[in-house]
Amino acid sequence: MLKVDGLVKRFGGVVALDGISFEIEEGSVHAILGPNGCGKTTLFNLIDGSLKTTAGRVEFDGHRIDGLSSSKIVRMGIARKFQVPGVFNDLTVAQNLEVALAGEDGRFGFLGLLLARPERVRRDRLAEVAGLTEKLEYAVAELSHGEKQRLEIAMLLTRNVRLLLLDEPTAGMSVTETEAIAELVCVLRDEHGLTVLVVEHDLLFVKTLGAPILVANDGKIIASGDYDAISQDPRVVQSYLGAAANA
Structure with missing residues (x-):
């Protein structure tokens, strides 16, 4: 599905990525874990062009x-999901999904008036996947931060998405909201066959995903494996877990 081979990115004399290599199979979830400044976002910027x-x-x-x-x-x-939710706060949840559906093929109608019945069914299904069925008529401004993040993920799914890039999707969330995002990611993988690559510095979220983990530091991949393996890797403890403990 996705293969990154010897990726290097320099900004003048600064090396942001230094020979990053990994592969991701279709229908899987992978997480890239690392502190701020380790090159995670630069990696996504290279993948999405x-x-x-x-x-x-x-x-x-x-x-x-x-x-x-x-x-x-x-x-x-x-498709890429940025850290800050890209949603329309003054519109309802339903209208946000309708805008995404209508814009899928360039038909930006007047908020739902041009949506055919099959598209309305799809809208409702997307709301269900995101756990927002009961809030379809809520203004997005009334949603929690975590709900806004789930809404934007649902909006991205109106496209023909096969690989979803999630850039620190749980930043600023409560434990409950973090668990809801993890559950959504697993549903997208298990029930919809979506491939998901997450970059995060939230160890709890990455652990909850139960996915293979790549640990980045100073522009390099320094360890890989499941949570138990990487949490006991001396390089990870020194460069990431130790730094977090001292922060």
Whole structure:
């Protein structure tokens, strides 16, 4: 599905990524764990075409995508969720989903008036997946931070998404909200066959996912494995867990 091979990114004399390599199989969830400044967001910027690589390559379904425009990468089925929710606070949950559905093929109708019945059914199904069925008529401004994050994920699913990139989706959330996001990610994998790559610094969230973990530090992958393995790796304890304990 996704292959990152020897990825390097320099900004002048600063090396943000230094030879990152990994592969992700279709229908799986993987997490990249690391402190702020370790290169996680830069990696996503290279995968989604926001930045150009200095060296190395990114492949999706066997096709090289580094060097392609962001719009072409989106059309291939890669969607990115940024840390800050990209939702319309003055509209209802239903209207946000309707905007996403209507815009799927360029038909930005007048908020629901041009949605056919099958699309309304799909809207309601997306709300159900995100756990927002009971809040369809709520203004988004009334939602919690975690609910807004789940809404935006549902909006992204109106596209032909095969790989979902989640950039620190639980930042600023309570434990309960974090668990809800983890549950949603697992549902997307298990029931919808979606491939998900998460970058995070929240150890609890990554543990809750129960997914394979790559640990990044100083632009390199320093460890990989499940939670039990990486939490006992001396390099991780020194560079990440120890730093968190001393923060």
